[in-house]
Amino acid sequence: TKIKDYITRLIYCDMLGYNVEFGHIHAVKLTQSAKGLWDKRDLRSSNHLEVCSALTALCHVMNADMIPAVFNLVEEKLSHPKDLVRKKAIMVFNRLFHNAPDLMTHLDEKFRHMLSNRDPGVLCAILCLFVDFVK
Structure with a gap:
């Protein structure tokens, strides 16, 4: 649990703009552990702030390997009742567009x-996402 706390602090420092590259390997090791730190519970939470935090974290740490595991959950958030959650979901899809643009074609409508x-x-x-589509 100490490592979990340190990783949380590293994420906070990263959000403040500090260079925390030294901690990336420890974050990877933590996510690879048997128990697993994050098992998509935050994306399924009824608390919209937890969902927003999970979506923000996805924007920062998402890679090609994570896309299949979270794609449908993030797509569901596009119709969430809270505007902030919908905005964060769009931001995740913007990041996803840069990693795997071919997965986005069925979401045009x-x-x-x-x-x-x-x-x-x-x-x-959504306008930022469309600008990236056009480029």
């Missing part, structure tokens, strides 16, 4: 529908 959203944060996120 959902993304177009989100252009009618009233929340400016969601609109900004």
Whole structure:
């Protein structure tokens, strides 16, 4: 549990902009452990703040190996009742687009529908995604 606490602090320091590359190997080791630190419970949580934290973490640590495990869970969050969760899900898909653009083709209609959203944060996120599509 000490390592878990240290990794949490490293993530916080990374979010503040500090260089924490020295801790990446320890984070990888922790995720490879038998018990597993993160088993997608945060994405299934009923607390929208936990879901937002999980989506933010995905933006920072997602790689090609993680995509199949979380893709459907993140896709479900596009229709979440909270605007902040939808915005974070779009941000994850923006990051996903850079790693695996071919997985995004069936979501075009959902993304177009989100252009009618009233929340400016969601609109900004979806427009950023469309700008990346066009590039």
